[in-house]
Structure formats: C-alpha cells, structure tokens
Amino acid sequence: xxxxxxxxxxxxxxxxxxxxxxxxxxxxxxxxxxxxxxxxxxxxxxxxxxxxxxxxxxxxxxxxxxxxxxxxxxxxxxxxxxxxxxxxxxxxxxxxxxxxxxxxxxxxxxxxxxxxxxxxxxxxxxxxxxxxxxxxxxxxxxxxxxxxxxxxxxxxxxxxxxxxxxxxxxxxxxxxxxxxxxxxxxxxxxxxxxxxxxxxxxxxxxxxxxxxxxxxxxxxxxxxxxxxxxxxxxxx
Numbered sequence: 001x002x003x004x005x006x007x008x009x010x011x012x013x014x015x016x017x018x019x020x021x022x023x024x025x026x027x028x029x030x031x032x033x034x035x036x037x038x039x040x041x042x043x044x045x046x047x048x049x050x051x052x053x054x055x056x057x058x059x060x061x062x063x064x065x066x067x068x069x070x071x072x073x074x075x076x077x078x079x080x081x082x083x084x085x086x087x088x089x090x091x092x093x094x095x096x097x098x099x100x101x102x103x104x105x106x107x108x109x110x111x112x113x114x115x116x117x118x119x120x121x122x123x124x125x126x127x128x129x130x131x132x133x134x135x136x137x138x139x140x141x142x143x144x145x146x147x148x149x150x151x152x153x154x155x156x157x158x159x160x161x162x163x164x165x166x167x168x169x170x171x172x173x174x175x176x177x178x179x180x181x182x183x184x185x186x187x188x189x190x191x192x193x194x195x196x197x198x199x200x201x202x203x204x205x206x207x208x209x210x211x212x213x214x215x216x217x218x219x220x221x222x223x224x225x226x227x228x229x230x231x232x233x234x235x236x
Contacts, residue, residue: 158199
C-alpha cells in the first residue's frame with residue numbers, strides 16, 4: 001500500500017513564467033492594448049511588493065491500486081466516496097497520489113485599495129495553478145520510476161471535481177499531515193491559507209483516457225450523474 005508522506009518545496013522563481021501566463025489569461029489582458037499595458041504594470045507592482053508572501057510547499061503520498069474498491073478509495077478506516085470510479089477501467093489504474101499544496105498568499109498594502117487586493121488575489125490563484133501543474137510533473141516522473149515508462153498522471157481530482165462531495169475534503173486531510181506544510185481545514189472543508197488545494201491523481205496506463213473532459217468542470221453533483229446527457233449518451 002505504501003502511504004509515506006513526502007514534502008515538496010518549490011522555488012517560486014521557477015514558477016513565475018507559468019503563473020504570469022495564468023494571470024494574463026484570468027485577467028484577459030492583451031499585449032497590444034495600451035490600457036491593458038498600464039493595468040499589467042500596476043499588477044506587476046503588486047506582484048513585486050507582495051511576492052515575499054508566496055511560499056510554495058506540497059505534501060504527497062503514493063498508494064498502490066489496491067486501495068480502489070468499486071466507487072470508494074479505502075485506506076485503513078478512511079473511506080473516500082467517489083461515484084465516478086464506477087466508470088473507470090480498473091485495469092488501467094496503477095496507483096494513486098494524494099496531494100495538498102499551499103502557496104501562502106501574495107501580500108498587499110490595504111483592502112481599501114480594491115485593485116491591489118484584486119491583483120494580489122489573482123496572483124495567488126495563478127501561483128496555485130502553476131504549483132499544481134509542477135507537482136503533477138514531479139509525480140509523473142516519480143510514477144515512471146516506480147511503475148515503468150508506460151504510465152501517466154491524470155488531471156487533478158477530488159472534492160468538487162467529477163461530482164465528488166466537498167465534504168470528502170476532511171477524509172483527504174486524514175491521509176496527509178497538513179500541519180507539516182502549514183495548512184488547516186475548516187469545518188466547511190475550506191483550506192487555510194486560502195491559496196491552497198488538495199486532491200489526488202490517478203496513475204493511469206499511458207493512452208487510457210478514462211475521464212471525459214466534460215466531467216472535469218461539471219457544476220452538478222454526483223446525484224445527477226446518472227441523468228447526465230453527456231455520460232448517458234457518449235460515455236456510457
């Protein structure tokens with residue numbers, strides 16, 4: 001089963017290009033617009049003033065595929081319900097990586113300066129996106145070392161994705177020692193610091209596309225999956 005918690009620290013400078021691309025995409029800033037150039041200049045001032053608050057750490061843990069039981073992930077007395085697992089070809093799953101990461105937050109002078117607050121918040125989100133992708137690459141390399149070159153890592157999944165209840169977040173918190181990277185979880189399932197995220201990746205046999213993209217950002221909940229036009233038509 002394995003299950004050892006390992007900490008990954010990531011240099012924020014390494015992620016700037018990726019975080020910057022994410023920031024521009026979120027803000028829909030265009031290079032050829034003079035107005036947008038001024039906005040970006042201000043955004044970079046906020047970034048440079050607040051970057052000291054960005055500290056990127058992740059905690060990860062690998063488990064072999066024996067923890068997957070029909071629609072549930074079972075680790076000791078922890079049972080994580082994931083309805084969509086019923087649709088997954090279990091022979092294509094080789095393992096599971098649980099992860100949690102935090103980037104701290106991009107500091108800002110005052111909440112009264114609305115644009116500074118907004119830009120700082122978006123920079124924080126952008127670094128979360130960049131950090132999550134970096135962790136995915138690191139785990140992909142680790143999976144190939146563990147299991148061979150013919151495996152790949154799925155997109156991130158967990159509470160709020162593929163119909164999984166947000167309430168399952170507390171169960172993932174039992175798998176990983178959040179204290180080691182300064183994360184705590186509220187009763188609602190929200191992580192603190194806010195610029196944090198958690199979930200898991202499936203290790204899949206390369207070329208096995210077991211998760212339709214349409215399900216990744218579905219706003220419905222798992223109770224509606226059996227009535228979904230997409231799943232009922234194209235994917236069942």
